[in-house]
Amino acid sequence: MTGDVLGWLRELARLVVPVVCAGCGVPDELCCPRCAALLDGAPRRVETAAPRLDRLDGVPPLPVWALVDYTGAVRHLVVAWKDRGRLDLDRLLAGRLRRAAATVASSVGSVAASSGTVTGRVPGRPPPVLVVPAPSTAAARRVRGREPVRVLAQAVARGLTDAGVPAVVAPVLRRRGRARDQVGLGSRARGRNLAASVAVRSRALERTPRGVCLLVDDVLTTGATVAAAERALDAAGAEVVGALVVAATPPPDTRRLAMRPTSLTLCTDPTRWG
Numbered sequence: 001m002t003g004d005v006l007g008w009l010r011e012l013a014r015l016v017v018p019v020v021c022a023g024c025g026v027p028d029e030l031c032c033p034r035c036a037a038l039l040d041g042a043p044r045r046v047e048t049a050a051p052r053l054d055r056l057d058g059v060p061p062l063p064v065w066a067l068v069d070y071t072g073a074v075r076h077l078v079v080a081w082k083d084r085g086r087l088d089l090d091r092l093l094a095g096r097l098r099r100a101a102a103t104v105a106s107s108v109g110s111v112a113a114s115s116g117t118v119t120g121r122v123p124g125r126p127p128p129v130l131v132v133p134a135p136s137t138a139a140a141r142r143v144r145g146r147e148p149v150r151v152l153a154q155a156v157a158r159g160l161t162d163a164g165v166p167a168v169v170a171p172v173l174r175r176r177g178r179a180r181d182q183v184g185l186g187s188r189a190r191g192r193n194l195a196a197s198v199a200v201r202s203r204a205l206e207r208t209p210r211g212v213c214l215l216v217d218d219v220l221t222t223g224a225t226v227a228a229a230e231r232a233l234d235a236a237g238a239e240v241v242g243a244l245v246v247a248a249t250p251p252p253d254t255r256r257l258a259m260r261p262t263s264l265t266l267c268t269d270p271t272r273w274g
């Protein structure tokens with residue numbers, strides 16, 4: 001009986017507010033199986049595609065793992081989740097990132113273990129990995145009414161713990177002051193703007209066990225946010241071992257390849273002939 005009533009209410013809600021897939025817009029699905037499957041792949045390293053992570057001093061960039069390219073349906077899905085109130089996608093994104101965290105746990109865990117030994121803590125029992133969500137601006141928090149990246153950070157901490165690497169969420173970063181609007185700024189100016197705007201919550205960090213840090217964000221574009229977060233944590237004496245994101249903007253050459261017509265019969269633009 002209760003099930004009938006719930007089913008009826010669900011149908012009624014569907015009539016009042018039509019449900020569409022957040023990725024491709026197909027009706028009557030929150031996220032259709034095809035779009036959900038885009039997030040099924042194993043996480044892969046993407047740091048070389050993010051120009052702001054290039055340290056220009058010969059030191060390799062911070063390892064960053066992403067589930068998928070930030071294009072097409074994935075892009076629609078993330079925007080709907082983050083900025084259009086599609087909280088129903090929490091479960092899908094968190095579930096996929098939890099699984100990804102379990103996959104990268106061995107890389108993170110080995111650094112955590114060696115770090116524990118180096119700093120003279122109890123051998124074989126390193127402190128938990130600190131899963132640090134990228135901070136939102138106060139304006140974004142006001143508009144969204146929450147910090148969606150914390151949902152992801154929670155999932156990552158669970159995934160690491162699932163794989164035998166103890167982890168806790170540590171929201172120890174904040175946006176400092178009022179960052180300029182990023183619109184209209186070039187890549188370098190955006191980097192400088194962001195680097196100045198991420199700071200460590202010193203008291204929160206002091207209260208947290210001193211494990212290594214794994215950053216979490218929804219999307220990696222230029223890498224400016226991750227670079228700024230790494231810099232701020234490093235200055236506070238915390239070791240950052242990598243970052244895990246849902247999606248990463250593919251490098252420009254791949255984007256061009258993706259846009260290139262696959263068959264001459266499909267190409268109707270004379271400027272691209274020859």
Ligand SMILES: [Zn+2]
Pocket residue numbers: 021022023024025026031032033034035036073
């Ligand atoms: Zn879809």
